[in-house]
Amino acid sequence: MDSMAEPLFKLGISAGFAINRFPEPEVWLQIVGERLGLRYCQFVADLLSPFLPDDIITREVARIREEAERYGVCIETTFTSIYTRVNHLLHPNPAIRRVWFDWFRRWFKISADLGAKGSGSHFGILSVRDYSDPERRQALIREGIRSWQELTKVARDYGLQFLIYEPMSVPRELGETISKAKELYDAVNENAAIPFLFCLDVDHGDAMSGDPRDSDPYSWLRELGSMAPVVHIKQSIGISSGHLPFTEEYNRIGKIRPDKVLEALRESGAKEVTLLLEIAHRERRPIEDRVLEDIEESVRYWRKWVKD
Numbered sequence: 001m002d003s004m005a006e007p008l009f010k011l012g013i014s015a016g017f018a019i020n021r022f023p024e025p026e027v028w029l030q031i032v033g034e035r036l037g038l039r040y041c042q043f044v045a046d047l048l049s050p051f052l053p054d055d056i057i058t059r060e061v062a063r064i065r066e067e068a069e070r071y072g073v074c075i076e077t078t079f080t081s082i083y084t085r086v087n088h089l090l091h092p093n094p095a096i097r098r099v100w101f102d103w104f105r106r107w108f109k110i111s112a113d114l115g116a117k118g119s120g121s122h123f124g125i126l127s128v129r130d131y132s133d134p135e136r137r138q139a140l141i142r143e144g145i146r147s148w149q150e151l152t153k154v155a156r157d158y159g160l161q162f163l164i165y166e167p168m169s170v171p172r173e174l175g176e177t178i179s180k181a182k183e184l185y186d187a188v189n190e191n192a193a194i195p196f197l198f199c200l201d202v203d204h205g206d207a208m209s210g211d212p213r214d215s216d217p218y219s220w221l222r223e224l225g226s227m228a229p230v231v232h233i234k235q236s237i238g239i240s241s242g243h244l245p246f247t248e249e250y251n252r253i254g255k256i257r258p259d260k261v262l263e264a265l266r267e268s269g270a271k272e273v274t275l276l277l278e279i280a281h282r283e284r285r286p287i288e289d290r291v292l293e294d295i296e297e298s299v300r301y302w303r304k305w306v307k308d
Contacts, residue, residue: 007265008272011306012040014232016081017279017295019046025060025067031292033071036299039308041073042230042276043114044081050106061113068115076274077164077230078111079199080121089147090124090140090174101147105154112158118229119155120164120199123148123174123184131172141174145187152192163192164199164230167220169206176206177214178223185227198228201278202256203236203243217256218264225268232278233261233302243280245294246301258305275306 013036018028028047032038048060068075080088088100104121111119124144130136148163155163165184167175175181181198188196202217213219221231235244235254244250265273277298281291 007270009262009265009306010040010272010274010308011038011299011302012042012076012274012276013038013295013299014042014044014079014081014276014278015047016044017277017281017291019044019082020283021291023047025064026070029064029067029071029073033068033073035292036296038299039072039074040274040276041068041075042274043075043078043111043116044084045078045107046081046083048110049084050103050110057110061110064114075114075116076118077199078107078114078116078119079164079166082280085122085125087125087127088121089144090126090130092127092130097143097147101151104151108151108155108158108160112160116160118160118162118164118197120166122168123165125168125174126172128172145184148188148196149191149193152188152194152196156193160194162195162197162229164197164228166199166201166232167204167224169204171206176204177209177211178205178220181224185224198224199230199232200224200228201232202261203232203234218260221261221264222267225265225270225273228270228273230274230276231261231265233275234278243278245279246277246298247294248297251301258302262305275302277302 013032015028022028022031032041048057089097091097091100108119126137126140130140152163167181169176175184185196185198200220205214205220207215233256235246235250236256237244237250237254277295279295279298281287
């Protein structure tokens with residue numbers, strides 16, 4: 001293949017928009033496939049928790065696959081989400097860390113059964129006390145690296161092609177700077193059964209690291225984009241701006257521009273990237289009443305640049 005060939009950019013959506021609003025597979029998949037006209041989706045654990053009994057999971061997986069086929073939606077990847085943004089593999093309690101390891105084991109099985117080729121999460125979150133103790137912090141991070149290495153073997157055995165982790169924005173949530181994100185990537189991949197890659201987010205990064213690159217979304221994309229099969233996109237108007245839609249209101253003041261996103265990914269050497277709308281609305285009116293309208297406008301905005 002020509003090394004200078006145009007990357008393959010695909011437009012999709014995180015199913016996080018459906019949590020508690022559209023939990024029925026036939027509803028949210030119709031929205032994705034018909035109303036939004038999107039072919040790619042990242043399924044999230046808050047819609048089907050591995051903590052549920054096996055028989056319920058089996059029936060729900062079959063139901064989701066049936067509706068995804070009906071509406072022409074490919075569940076490419078799976079991920080943790082709002083209610084599963086917890087400590088996971090870095091929890092202070094070792095017994096709870098083991099529970100979350102087993103949770104990921106079940107989650108990867110669900111992911112493979114849904115037809116996904118990759119799955120992931122944030123790396124793990126340290127408590128304030130653990131982060132404040134340098135020795136304890138490093139010990140937990142080392143354990144987390146070993147746990148993710150072991151999980152790449154689990155994922156491989158289920159047929160997944162890669163795992164992804166999302167660099168965050170504060171030190172105790174890890175990967176908050178470009179250099180630290182790369183350190184974790186390198187450490188896990190030293191002994192990974194399948195690639196341990198990035199799920200980048202255009203609104204993440206430590207604004208107080210001292211390096212302006214760490215709060216510049218385009219620096220993240222240029223430097224790490226070749227190792228990121230998926231990128232979460234939303235409009236951003238500054239620190240803690242939330243998961244904003246790409247509406248005219250926010251686009252006037254926001255810093256995320258599709259042409260600049262795509263150019264940064266080209267410069268990274270990326271070959272194929274799915275850009276996933278990760279838009280969240282508060283459960284407040286009138287915001288609640290314009291969820292789908294805002295997402296539709298966001299899709300129309302991005303379709304000017306990404307045609308699949």
